[in-house]
Every structure is written in C-alpha cells, then in structure tokens.
Amino acid sequence: MSATCPFCDSDDVTTIEVKEQFPVPFVGQVLVCHPVYRCNNCEEEGDFDHSLDKELDKRLDKENLASAPKLIDDLVRQGITMTFFEKALRLPFRTTARWKRGEISHSALALLRLIRFSPELLEVADENFSPATCRDYHMSRPMEFFAAHTINPSLTVSFADSNLAVTYEGGIQQHVPPKNIATGSTFPVAWEQAR
Amino acid sequence: MTRSREICYDLDELIADCATNKVSVTKQAREDAKEHYSLMDQAQILDFLSTGDFKNQDLEHDSTDELDKGNDAGTTFDAYTFRMGLKKYVYFAFYRRHNGIWIVKSFHPPQKGNWTAVLSYNPFANILERDKL
Numbered sequence: 001m002s003a004t005c006p007f008c009d010s011d012d013v014t015t016i017e018v019k020e021q022f023p024v025p026f027v028g029q030v031l032v033c034h035p036v037y038r039c040n041n042c043e044e045e046g047d048f049d050h051s052l053d054k055e056l057d058k059r060l061d062k063e064n065l066a067s068a069p070k071l072i073d074d075l076v077r078q079g080i081t082m083t084f085f086e087k088a089l090r091l092p093f094r095t096t097a098r099w100k101r102g103e104i105s106h107s108a109l110a111l112l113r114l115i116r117f118s119p120e121l122l123e124v125a126d127e128n129f130s131p132a133t134c135r136d137y138h139m140s141r142p143m144e145f146f147a148a149h150t151i152n153p154s155l156t157v158s159f160a161d162s163n164l165a166v167t168y169e170g171g172i173q174q175h176v177p178p179k180n181i182a183t184g185s186t187f188p189v190a191w192e193q194a195r
Numbered sequence: 196m197t198r199s200r201e202i203c204y205d206l207d208e209l210i211a212d213c214a215t216n217k218v219s220v221t222k223q224a225r226e227d228a229k230e231h232y233s234l235m236d237q238a239q240i241l242d243f244l245s246t247g248d249f250k251n252q253d254l255e256h257d258s259t260d261e262l263d264k265g266n267d268a269g270t271t272f273d274a275y276t277f278r279m280g281l282k283k284y285v286y287f288a289f290y291r292r293h294n295g296i297w298i299v300k301s302f303h304p305p306q307k308g309n310w311t312a313v314l315s316y317n318p319f320a321n322i323l324e325r326d327k328l
C-alpha cells in the first residue's frame with residue numbers, strides 16, 4: 001500500500017519494520033516488531049494513512065491481556081487465594097479461573113492490576129470499604145514504604161492537647177537486608193498503639 | 196515563548212478531526228507521549244484527544260507563534276497546557292497545514308511555567324534511586 005507523507009506531501013514513502021519496546025505492567029518491556037511508513041523526503045515516520053496502528057493496538061492488547069495469569073500467580077504466591085479474591089470483590093466464584101484461561105476483559109485486567117499493585121485493597125473491599133479499614137489502609141502505606149526503603153524505620157505517635165502527631169523516620173545511608181528491617185522494626189508496637 | 200499572539204485555530208475542529216484521520220502526530224511527539232503519558236502510538240493519542248476531555252482539565256493557552264524551520268516554516272501553531280490525571284501536565288502544540296491536515300508537533304511535559312516543578316519534584320527520589328541498583 002502506498003501512502004502520502006502528511007508532513008511534506010511527498011509520495012516517496014516506504015514501509016519499514018521497526019522493533020519497538022512497549023511496557024506491560026508487572027511483566028516488563030515486550031519487544032514488538034511492526035510496520036511504519038517512512039518518508040524518504042522529510043524522514044518522518046509513522047502511521048501516515050491511519051491503517052497500521054490498528055493492528056499494532058491489537059497486538060498490544062493481546063500482550064497486555066496475556067499478562068493476567070502471571071498477575072494471578074503473583075497474588076497466589078503472596079498467599080492470596082482466588083476464592084478470597086472473588087469473595088472480597090463480590091465476584092462470582094471461579095471468575096478468576098476464566099481470567100486465567102484468557103477470558104478476561106480490559107476492565108477486569110485493570111482491576112487485577114490494581115490488586116496486584118496493592119493486595120491490601122482486598123482486605124478493604126472485604127470489609128465493605130468501612131471507614132476504619134480505609135483509615136488503616138491509608139495509614140499503613142507510608143509505614144510500609146519506610147519499612148521497605150529505610151534503615152531502622154520507626155513510627156512515633158503522640159496525642160496531646162487535642163493534637164495527634166504521627167512521625168515516620170528511617171535512615172537512608174547504607175543498605176540493610178530487608179529481614180533486619182522486619183525483625184528490628186518498632187513499627188508493629190507503635191502502630192498497634194496508634195490504632 | 197511569549198503570549199503575544201491570539202489563538203489561531205478552533206480547538207473543537209481539531210478534536211472533531213481526530214476521529215476522521217485528518218490529524219497526524221510527529222515521531223517526536225509520539226515518542227514523548229509514549230514515554231511520559233503511556234499513549235503508545237498515534238492512534239491512542241488521537242483517541243485520547245478526540246474525547247475532548249482535556250478541555251476540562253485546566254486547559255490554558257500557552258503560546259501562538261510561527262514555525263521557524265521545516266517544511267511548514269512560517270505556519271502558525273498554537274500551544275496549550277492541560278492536566279492529565281491528578282498531577283501530570285502536558286504541553287501540546289499543533290498546527291494546520293495548507294492541505295487541511297492537522298499536525299500535532301509536541302506532546303510532552305511543560306519545560307517552563309507553573310507546572311514544571313510539579314513534574315520534577317520528588318521528595319523520595321534519593322531513597323527510590325537505590326531500588327534501581
């Protein structure tokens with residue numbers, strides 16, 4: 001198929017194959033080889049006649065939807081059963097089995113990605129998004145950030161004169177193995193007191 | 196870029212034409228849109244623009260000027276900024292060629308003005324940098 005360059009009106013256009021990387025969440029970059037038009041006059045490249053990107057988008061959809069089984073496996077490895085997943089989100093049981101077989105919509109994939117990003121959302125959903133569960137969820141986000149990224153993280157909570165103060169602290173000078181952070185942390189005690 | 200000139204084009208015409216294959220996106224703008232906004236190709240950029248939603252996202256006229264190089268040197272372009280999502284902003288520039296085809300020439304984070312700091316400020320950058328090792 002010949003196309004005219006929309007940028008300079010030249011007919012000296014050829015089709016070339018390019019290898020391009022596209023991000024797939026929680027999978028990484030996938031390499032896709034796809035055609036593009038190239039203008040030999042102005043050297044612009046692209047889908048000049050709007051015919052090529054449709055096929056590319058189909059391939060990207062396929063790559064993205066194919067990531068669903070990995071996301072489910074990741075959650076299972078974290079100790080989350082798909083029965084709990086379905087219960088917490090009020091989905092019909094065995095829904096995720098269909099997802100894993102490839103029968104998954106874009107909206108379902110979006111939901112799966114959110115849960116893979118923050119599995120604790122399942123606890124919030126399971127508690128019907130109650131204010132107390134939502135508060136715990138939000139308060140625990142910075143705590144987990146400090147636990148994962150700082151040395152000797154600590155949480156201080158004080159309440160005086162009608163003022164509630166929460167302070168997260170942690171060192172960033174040198175690397176400490178994650179297991180030391182977990183066992184040496186003062187988070188759990190302070191957190192329980194805060195609650 | 197100064198705001199010395201009035202807006203040249205009707206944005207609604209551009210939005211309407213995004214759905215009719217009368218808009219092309221330069222390679223550079225495509226690459227920027229992919230890198231910064233996860234719009235993977237021209238079709239996705241045009242789909243996004245065709246909704247017109249960005250008009251309601253803090254849209255501001257940035258500048259209107261003439262192209263100083265390339266095949267269309269001398270042609271007037273309009274540039275806007277708008278918000279995408281909660282924190283990201285987009286600098287978006289386009290013009291219309293003599294044959295009626297629209298060209299989106301820029302689609303990247305603002306490099307100056309009020310929204311630049313919003314994009315670059317990350318108080319935890321030093322901590323997170325360690326994760327890349």
